[in-house]
Amino acid sequence: MAGAKGDGNQEERFLEAFETYNDALFRHAVYRLSDRERAIELVHDTFTKVWTYVRTGHTVESYKPFLYKILNNLIVDEYRRRKDVSLDSILEKEGITEGNFKELHGGSIEELTFTLDAKQAVKFLEEIPDVYREVLVLRFIDGLGPKEISDLVEESENVVSVRIHRGIKLLRERIRKAEEALRPRRVP
Amino acid sequence: MKSFNKEFAKYTGRTRLTASERRELRERILTYMEYHPLPKSEHGISESISAKTRSFSRAQTIFARIAVGAFAFLFVIVSVPIAAERSKPGDVLYPVKTRINESIQAQFIDSPYEKVVFETELMDRRIAEARLLAKEGKLTEEQEAQIAESVKNQAGAVQRSISDLRASDADEAALAAITFKSSLEVQSALFGDAVDTDDIANAVREAKVTADAESGTTTPSYNSLAARVEESTTRVFEFFASVESAATAEEEEKIERRLSDIQRTIEAAHKAHDDGEDVEAVALLSGALGDIQKLISFMTDIDVRENVSLDTLVPIILTPEERLALVADEFYTIESEWGTATTTDSDVSDDPIAVPEIVTIILDDVPALMQTASSSLAGGDTESADVAIDLAIALIVEFKLIESEKSEDPPVEEEGAEAGVNESETSASSF
Numbered sequence: 001m002a003g004a005k006g007d008g009n010q011e012e013r014f015l016e017a018f019e020t021y022n023d024a025l026f027r028h029a030v031y032r033l034s035d036r037e038r039a040i041e042l043v044h045d046t047f048t049k050v051w052t053y054v055r056t057g058h059t060v061e062s063y064k065p066f067l068y069k070i071l072n073n074l075i076v077d078e079y080r081r082r083k084d085v086s087l088d089s090i091l092e093k094e095g096i097t098e099g100n101f102k103e104l105h106g107g108s109i110e111e112l113t114f115t116l117d118a119k120q121a122v123k124f125l126e127e128i129p130d131v132y133r134e135v136l137v138l139r140f141i142d143g144l145g146p147k148e149i150s151d152l153v154e155e156s157e158n159v160v161s162v163r164i165h166r167g168i169k170l171l172r173e174r175i176r177k178a179e180e181a182l183r184p185r186r187v188p
Numbered sequence: 189m190k191s192f193n194k195e196f197a198k199y200t201g202r203t204r205l206t207a208s209e210r211r212e213l214r215e216r217i218l219t220y221m222e223y224h225p226l227p228k229s230e231h232g233i234s235e236s237i238s239a240k241t242r243s244f245s246r247a248q249t250i251f252a253r254i255a256v257g258a259f260a261f262l263f264v265i266v267s268v269p270i271a272a273e274r275s276k277p278g279d280v281l282y283p284v285k286t287r288i289n290e291s292i293q294a295q296f297i298d299s300p301y302e303k304v305v306f307e308t309e310l311m312d313r314r315i316a317e318a319r320l321l322a323k324e325g326k327l328t329e330e331q332e333a334q335i336a337e338s339v340k341n342q343a344g345a346v347q348r349s350i351s352d353l354r355a356s357d358a359d360e361a362a363l364a365a366i367t368f369k370s371s372l373e374v375q376s377a378l379f380g381d382a383v384d385t386d387d388i389a390n391a392v393r394e395a396k397v398t399a400d401a402e403s404g405t406t407t408p409s410y411n412s413l414a415a416r417v418e419e420s421t422t423r424v425f426e427f428f429a430s431v432e433s434a435a436t437a438e439e440e441e442k443i444e445r446r447l448s449d450i451q452r453t454i455e456a457a458h459k460a461h462d463d464g465e466d467v468e469a470v471a472l473l474s475g476a477l478g479d480i481q482k483l484i485s486f487m488t489d490i491d492v493r494e495n496v497s498l499d500t501l502v503p504i505i506l507t508p509e510e511r512l513a514l515v516a517d518e519f520y521t522i523e524s525e526w527g528t529a530t531t532t533d534s535d536v537s538d539d540p541i542a543v544p545e546i547v548t549i550i551l552d553d554v555p556a557l558m559q560t561a562s563s564s565l566a567g568g569d570t571e572s573a574d575v576a577i578d579l580a581i582a583l584i585v586e587f588k589l590i591e592s593e594k595s596e597d598p599p600v601e602e603e604g605a606e607a608g609v610n611e612s613e614t615s616a617s618s619f
Contacts, residue, residue, distance in 0.1 A: 011221070011226070014221075018214065018217060022205060022210060022213065022214075023204045026203075026204070026205050027200060027201075027203045027204065030203050031203070040205070040213060043213065044216055048217065051221055052224065055224060055225070055226045055227060057227075116192055118195030118199060119195065119199050121192075122199045122200055140196045140197070140200075141196070141197070141200045156333050156334070159329070159333065
């Protein structure tokens, strides 16, 4: 794998990125796809695409956002292949327009998650639409900030905040329904 | 949040590649790298164009470039800013409008009060642009979010400027607060219950709530307020003269009515000041100043004129005579319904409905109060007339409240009560 002068540095940086982010990217993919094998494949494809980018003369300034961006695109493609649905159709199906930011005033993320059981939330994560799961995974599993998420999903920070809010609310709703289903009914 | 984050990370953090999975993945990627190695550097290829060729090309085009540059310079300096003034968010020239034109306009502001007025105007412009885009069906979610943010920022900037001004000139700060509040009232009225510009409407409503809360903290002195009202009154009459020919007869009549109301309020304020009632005088003048500014918006902004009724924006202020006439109407209605009942009250078998005490009081007292109000008005004593009318109104409103409570029907209790209260409120508010 010898290269021109300076190539060694590119290789080192790339391999260092692999060692640093392989687990995080895998975790991200698993929670987005709920499919361990497929998650490994997409992480592999992510690194090979990035390597192709590097070997065609480009420089990656910061690996973390770049890797997440590539992986995110692959996951979105995967969804399209699987369900043949777009983000817009998901939103339409949900009867949602993202222009409505008034719900941001309905409580901060801190307030919304204050009484939310994290273990339960993880359990029900796969049950909510990917458009919301995407931002929740990026926020709570990958620990990215709204600005980073905004850059990654190519939406404004406001849209990201709305999706996080809605995602948390959906999780809360799923948990509530599950708890209700388990609760024994009182016989009159 | 921290706890949720930690807990969430704790549960999801357990999801990792196994050692064998990681080893296998690493091997596959290293293999890929081996078969797709980095190429040798191709630097220098693009440097093959000779310096001579470049020099010739440059000499040939230099004159043309100067000519084009001069024309472009003139175009940019003269035409672009003018064209930019009409641009909307998303247009190529919009940044010229917001970053260049408005910055230049801001340079000509010479007082902190004017600065607040200008910043308020900028906020109004952003909202107007959003409404225009929404009307054309071109307002994207992204733009809406950006404009809502911009409105919030602009409203915040105005509030900060008012606070800064308060430290150096409390009077001017209080006057600026009235201007800002009037502007937000106009904008809120314009949005109404609109849903297509919901987050912008929310930004305006939030700003209005803050402005309402802030406006009560400082009041201007009577003298500076009177001077500003005088100045604004002159302006509003000038505007009216300029739109008079274009306005419909109905619009003209409505505007004239508001101008007359404002004049009467100003006179009442001056009288209150003469009587040593400065708090009342300042309250009246503040209201008049706000109404003047809203009336100017109505006359000068076609968007306001087309979407908000003047009755909503600047409600009519009834004269004592009009209030007395309303009292008389209400009284005669009550009298015709209950006047005969009083005589048959003792005949329990025929008429079991007892006359409420409030009706007896109204039938006894309101004619005397109306007489007092009428004679006071004839003598020019509007103050005494107002006192008598207020008392008569209070009795009638009391009667209506009692009636609405009585009319509640138990099976549909809530609906009946609601309807009754609304009815009485409507009647009461008509005074």
